Amino acid sequence: MVSVGIDLHRRRSDLVGVDDLGSVVWKRRISSSPTDFLRVFGELEPGSFEVAFEATYGWGWLADLLDDVGIPAHMSHPLATRAIASARVKNDTIDATTLAQLLRTHLLPEAWIAPPEAREARRLVRSRAALVRIRSRLRCQVHAVLADHGITPEMSDLFGVAGRRLLPQLELPPLSRHRIDGCLRLIDALTIEVESVDGEMKAVFGKHPALPRLMRIPGIGFVAAATVIAEVWDVSRFHRADQLCSWAGLTPTERSSAEHTRRGHISKQGSRWLRWILVEAATNHTGRAPDLRQFEARIARRRGLKIARLALARRLLCLCFYALRDPAGCAAYPLAAA
Numbered sequence: 567m568v569s570v571g572i573d574l575h576r577r578r579s580d581l582v583g584v585d586d587l588g589s590v591v592w593k594r595r596i597s598s599s600p601t602d603f604l605r606v607f608g609e610l611e612p613g614s615f616e617v618a619f620e621a622t623y624g625w626g627w628l629a630d631l632l633d634d635v636g637i638p639a640h641m642s643h644p645l646a647t648r649a650i651a652s653a654r655v656k657n658d659t660i661d662a663t664t665l666a667q668l669l670r671t672h673l674l675p676e677a678w679i680a681p682p683e684a685r686e687a688r689r690l691v692r693s694r695a696a697l698v699r700i701r702s703r704l705r706c707q708v709h710a711v712l713a714d715h716g717i718t719p720e721m722s723d724l725f726g727v728a729g730r731r732l733l734p735q736l737e738l739p740p741l742s743r744h745r746i747d748g749c750l751r752l753i754d755a756l757t758i759e760v761e762s763v764d765g766e767m768k769a770v771f772g773k774h775p776a777l778p779r780l781m782r783i784p785g786i787g788f789v790a791a792a793t794v795i796a797e798v799w800d801v802s803r804f805h806r807a808d809q810l811c812s813w814a815g816l817t818p819t820e821r822s823s824a825e826h827t828r829r830g831h832i833s834k835q836g837s838r839w840l841r842w843i844l845v846e847a848a849t850n851h852t853g854r855a856p857d858l859r860q861f862e863a864r865i866a867r868r869r870g871l872k873i874a875r876l877a878l879a880r881r882l883l884c885l886c887f888y889a890l891r892d893p894a895g896c897a898a899y900p901l902a903a904a
Contacts, residue, residue: 568615571665573658574598574622581606582662583615584670590663600631607637618669620644620661621677629679639679642668645835646675678803687770687796692839694763694789701756704749708733711742725753767792779895783885784855785847794886797840801890810887814840816880832876841879844886848878857898858882 568591573580575598583592592610596602616638619628625641632639642665668674680688705725712719715738721728733746771777771792780791797814804810811817815836818829834841853859861881866874888896895901 568592568610569666569670570610570615570617571662571667571669572617572619572628573662573665574619574625574628575658576624578658579603580658580662582659582666583610584663584666586670588667588670593659595659600627603628603631604635607635612636616640616669618642618665618674620647620665626682626685630682640669640674641677641679643675643677678800680799684796684799687799688839690763690767690770691789691793691796694760694767695793695839695842697756697760697763701753701760704753704756708746708749711738711746712736715742771795775893776890779889779892779901780886782895782899782901783882783889784858784899785851785882786886787847787851790843790847793839793843794883794890797837798886798890801887804887807884807887811880811883812836814844814883816841816844816876816883840883844879844882845875847882848875 568583568585570581570583570592577598579596579598581592581594581596582590585591594606596606617632618640619625620642621644629639629641647665647668665674709724712724717736719729719732721732723729724733730750733750736746738746767789771788774795776795777788777791780786780794781788786794798810801810804813808817812833813836815834815838816832819831819833821828821830848862858878858881862874862878865877869877885896885898889899893901
């Protein structure tokens with residue numbers, strides 16, 4: 567069996583194959599195109615090799631190509647690979663060789679290869695989040711211009727009906743007026759795009775069986791539930807709720823030596839979109855749940871509000887785990903009231 571390591575880049579990639587004894591038996595440098603990959607794989611006997619590559623920028627098309635032609639593929643977690651195979655001399659060929667050797671010795675730190683439909687669903691929810699963030703920055707610019715002129719709007723939402731009626735009536739210098747008008751045009755255009763994405767999300771996630779189970783959890787609305795579904799996708803990959811929390815980067819780092827254990831901040835190693843939506847849910851929408859409010863207050867008294875919010879986000883993700891796993895929903899907030 568030949569183990570092939572691929573150091574994938576946008577324009578050029580290096581491929582190195584090693585045999586069962588670890589000797590390099592095959593080496594190629596090609597352009598990063600499906601045609602060239604299929605050509606070089608055709609040099610190897612079908613069924614006699616398997617492939618390892620890192621989870622790098624734009625890896626999806628390579629995973630789909632390997633799956634289409636039936637080549638066993640393994641994706642390496644880049645941070646874990648770097649920790650195992652740090653070296654003084656590093657280049658693309660060495661990186662490909664390292665991946666091949668780790669695959670041969672069964673030491674490759676594998677990451678889950680999300681199927682195309684999962685990647686499309688993630689792209690949808692992440693696009694919406696990105697659009698909303700851009701719109702928020704534009705709104706902040708409007709607030710900044712008004713603050714610079716000493717204007718404090720009375721309404722809580724400057725971009726609601728009353729606020730949008732007020733903004734054109736403000737007397738401002740010409741350049742400031744142009745900046746506000748330009749920001750408002752962009753905000754309106756982004757709002758149309760966000761509404762369009764919302765419609766696509768309803769079409770994709772509206773009939774998902776886990777959606778109503780997730781939305782029973784306080785703080786988890788439609789957007790949050792869709793984000794959890796898209797980012798997790800296959801909950802059977804995790805045997806316990808704490809494994810999902812660790813994958814999402816919501817568990818603390820740990821350094822242990824002998825009898826001494828020191829825990830630090832959360833690892834932030836997983837999906838930043840999943841962490842973000844759970845922290846948003848913990849911050850804004852759980853006030854109506856007395857048990858969650860008491861849980862947050864109890865930790866806030868000892869550790870402070872920021873740590874309490876992260877702990878609440880982790881608690882919400884645990885509830886999401888059971889809602890995704892169990893057809894009746896999580897026991898604390900079941901799908902149908904008893």
